Amino acid sequence: MRSYRRVDGRKTRGDRRKQEIVEATLRVIEREGVAGVSHRSVAREAGVPPASITYHFPALDDLLVATLVTAAAEMAARTGDVIESSRIKGSGPAGAVAEMLADALGPSRGRTAALHELYLLAARRPALRPAARLWIDVLTSLGRQPDEVGFRAFLAAIDGMLTQGLIDDEPPTAAELLPVVEHLLAPLR
Amino acid sequence: MRSYRRVDGRKTRGDRRKQEIVEATLRVIEREGVAGVSHRSVAREAGVPPASITYHFPALDDLLVATLVTAAAEMAARTGDVIESSRIKGSGPAGAVAEMLADALGPSRGRTAALHELYLLAARRPALRPAARLWIDVLTSLGRQPDEVGFRAFLAAIDGMLTQGLIDDEPPTAAELLPVVEHLLAPLR
Amino acid sequence: MRSYRRVDGRKTRGDRRKQEIVEATLRVIEREGVAGVSHRSVAREAGVPPASITYHFPALDDLLVATLVTAAAEMAARTGDVIESSRIKGSGPAGAVAEMLADALGPSRGRTAALHELYLLAARRPALRPAARLWIDVLTSLGRQPDEVGFRAFLAAIDGMLTQGLIDDEPPTAAELLPVVEHLLAPLR
Amino acid sequence: MRSYRRVDGRKTRGDRRKQEIVEATLRVIEREGVAGVSHRSVAREAGVPPASITYHFPALDDLLVATLVTAAAEMAARTGDVIESSRIKGSGPAGAVAEMLADALGPSRGRTAALHELYLLAARRPALRPAARLWIDVLTSLGRQPDEVGFRAFLAAIDGMLTQGLIDDEPPTAAELLPVVEHLLAPLR
DNA sequence: AATGAATGAGCATTCATTCAT
DNA sequence: TATGAATGAATGCTCATTCAT
Structure with missing residues (x-):
């Protein structure tokens, strides 16, 4: 029983293909939703x-689990970047x-919608629950006091703004969102 | 071309069967999700x-449109009842x-999940959008000042609390939800 | 809800096709065994x-149940014919x-093998058991005293001779089988 | 070209693995029948x-050939044990x-069913015929006069009793089988 | 000597939809 | 007005087998 995983940490052929498949899955979900995911549609993509x-x-x-994990990780990275750059500004x-939020609902809209659908699927498929927690952790990391009433309200509102923003035809701008976010964060100072 | 809808408002045989089909659809969605809806699964049910x-x-x-309309109407009625009875208390x-919220996530959990799935489906299927607006109106009717920042935060948070409550394994109690709702409503006094 | 079954007893289109499918299934089993039965192989046939x-x-x-029922009925008819004609002789x-037995293992060998396979499949698939009983009834009808020890031995031996005859490369002649059958029937006089 | 089979008769690593695979195959057949045998199912087992x-x-x-040989040998050994111990009694x-027979249809029912299926498969797959002969030899060894009519009847009946016993829901007891066996052996004294 | 990776063919089954009746 | 019958397309998944390593 010898392993093909390289000692130097580079990925095996199989790992590379797995990654390609996951990325194709994400593109399918962006385009057609989770309902559009099938062995054949992903294979084609x-x-x-x-x-x-x-x-x-x-x-x-x-x-789906592997895709949710990857998407949550990517979104976490992107969120980190946006927050960092706004800190600089x-x-x-x-x-x-x-x-x-504006980035998630605008430029990253497709990815956000994909991630959101996978996240909601966890309500029906227990197998996805642990992976869904990863995305919740991303949201949680936006704040510091998870036990406070105000923070729970903030978290729920972020979730709701994403949901509503995805259903609306036009993505909101950061300027439109700002007062609501400020309102939610004010009591947390 | 003659209509079978009676002048006296009573339903024709066809209308009655349509209603039975819609109710069967709701039961299918509660049990298996929107993904489980097909001509055959509904017919069986x-x-x-x-x-x-x-x-x-x-x-x-x-x-699906007819089902969403019916479900939103039922939920609106139920919401009205719960609010009325809590006013009496x-x-x-x-x-x-x-x-x-506790009712929607506890006793009515199945219906709420069904309605929520249909509501989210509107993001992908424009045909469902007008019907989805009915459910948004139910939420909106909970408050009075749709333009205020505080109210937008409140609305988003209600949506987010429903989403998160549906993903959690255990439904929250009214007592757990109360402080968060109070926190959100406080600035609206 | 009106039925398409003709009042005059003639078969509907659906019944005719069902019969064609069952007969195609029998041909597939004769040629490739029960293991060769699939939606596709039968449809092709x-x-x-x-x-x-x-x-x-x-x-x-x-x-498979419908096929077993049909095959047992056909074999019962054929058995009746053979016995009748030998009575005349x-x-x-x-x-x-x-x-x-010689007919079953010679000219009707294919059908016998098919029926036997279906019959044995009942050991694994309870759904086939009631239908398998039909074939047992055919064998039982060869004698009259189902409770007698001698008759139980006779029945078991008929079954065993069919099994062994199907495994042998060459089908046995009636003349070869006759003494064994006489030996088994002798105590039943 | 060098052989790994040791001169001293001990098995090589490869031989041991082959044996493990054969035994896994037997377990698969007991559980799911010959139809359940595939590279993958056996590998999993x-x-x-x-x-x-x-x-x-x-x-x-x-x-399948290797499995049939092993199963027939095991069954022969078990049959020998049972007969020896009943001789002592x-x-x-x-x-x-x-x-x-009672042992084969009761405690050893799974193995018997597996062996019987493999034995019958020989009717369709010539490659299994030589191995199937081993099992026939086990049955034959129960008697001494292979040419006698009475013995042919006895052999066929043993086969038929096994077949019927495997299809019945409840295994028969030795007491139930005894009179039939006595009836068959009586003329052979 | 042994096994990860791969794949074309096939499996049972469900599907939305059409159409003759 | 309703519905049995029908079907091409697709579903998730398993398979025997090959081959590079």
């Missing part, structure tokens, strides 16, 4: 034979959150 | 032949909203 | 689209049974 | 990679055979 999907992800749920915490 | 579904609802989207607006 | 199989026989087991009960 | 099956048994038939040849 990734340019691999359908049996290759089942080989690397024995059940379709396994693929000196727009304060409310500005940072508003810009994060 | 309603005890009618599959072709009967296509006959009354030419496309599947027509059925004298628990104030915050108490009323907290009890509405 | 019957010259109908695969979905037609599922329409008329929701699960594959339903098709005056060869007595033992001769009749020997000729039945 | 044995806890080895699928390619290991193909490596040791180039075609699936090779695996002094229950005579008929008692010995009845107890062998």
Whole structure:
């Protein structure tokens, strides 16, 4: 039993293909929603034979879990970047959150919608719950006092703003979002 | 071309069957989610032949729209009842909203989940948008000043609390929700 | 809800197709064994689209049950014929049974093998048990005293001779079988 | 070209793994029937990679042959034990055979069913015929005069009793089987 | 000697929809 | 007005087998 994982940390052929499949899945969800994910649609998108999907992800749920984990990680990174850059601009915490939301609902809208759908799917599929927690952690990391009433309200509102923003036809601007975020953060000072 | 709808307002046989089909659809969504809705699954649930579904609802989207309208109306009625009864108990607006949420996430959890899924589907299917607005109106009717920043925060938070409550394993109690609702309503006095 | 079954007893279109499918299934089993039965193989053999199989026989087991019933009925009829014609020839009960066995293992070998496989499948699939009983009844009808020890031995031996005859490369002749059948029937006089 | 089989008769690593695979195959057949045998199902049961099956048994038939040989040998040993112990109890040849059958259809039912399925498969797969003969030899060894009519009847009946016993829901007891066996052996005294 | 990776073919089954009746 | 019958397309998934390592 010898492993093909390289000692130097580089990925094996299989790992690389797994990553390609996950990324193709994300593109499918962006385009057609979670309902559009099937062995065949992902295989078509990734340019691999359908049996290759089942080989690397024995059940379709396994693929969704891997995709949710990847998407949450990517979104966390992107959120970190946006907040960092708004810190440099000196727009304060409310500005940072508003810009994060505007980015999520504007330029990153597709990814956000994909992530949101996967996150909501956890309500029906217990297998996705642990992975969904990763995204909740991203949101939680936006604040510091998870037990405070005000912070719970803030968290719920962020979630609701994302939901509503995704249903609206036009994405909101950071300027439109800012007063609401400020209102929510004010009691937390 | 003659209409079968009676002048006296009583429903024709066809209308009654349409209603049965819509109710069967709601039960299917509660049990298996929107993804579980098909001509056949609904027909099985309603005890009618599959072709009967296509006959009354030419496309599947027509059925989903009718179901969303019915579910939103039912939920609005139920919300009205809960708020009315909490008014009698004298628990104030915050108490009323907290009890509405606890009811939606507890006893009415199945219906809430079904409605929420249909509501989110509107993001992908424009045909459902007008019907989805009905549910938004229910939420909006909980407050009075739709233009205020505080109210927008409140609305978003209600939405987020419903989303998070549906993903959590255990439904929250009204007592747990009350302080958050009070916190959100306080600036609106 | 009106039925398409003709008042005059003639079969509906659906019934006719069901019969064609069952007969195609029998041919597939003769050629490739029960293991060769699939929606696709039967559809190919019957010259109908695969979905037609599922329409008329929701699960594959339903098709196997219908096939077992038909095959047992056909074999019962054939057995009756052989025994009747041997009675005319005056060869007595033992001769009749020997000729039945020779026919089953010779000219009707394919059908016998098919029926036998279906019959044995009942050991694994409870759904086939009631239908398998039909074939047992055919064998039982060869004798009259089902409770007698001698008759139980006779029945078991008939079954065993069929099994062994199907495994042997060359089918046995009635003349070869006759003494064994006589030996088994002797104590039953 | 050098052989790894040790001169001293001890098994090489490869031989041990082959044996493990055969035993896993037997367990699969007991549980799901011959139809459940595949490279993958056996590999799962044995806890080895699928390619290991193909490596040791180039075609699936090779695996089935090896399994049939092993199963027949095991059953022969078990039959010998049962007959020996019934000889000690002094229950005579008929008692010995009845107890062998009761054991085969009761405690050893799973193995018997597996062996029987493999044995019948020989009717379709010529590659299994030589191995199937081993099991026939076990049955034959129960008697001494293979040419006698009475013995042919006895052999066929043993086979039929096994078949019928496997299809019945409840295994028969030795006491129930004894009179039939005595009836069959009586003329052979 | 042994096994990860891969894949084309096939599986049972469900589907939305059409159409003759 | 309703519904049995029908079907092409798609679903998730398993399969035997090959091959590079």
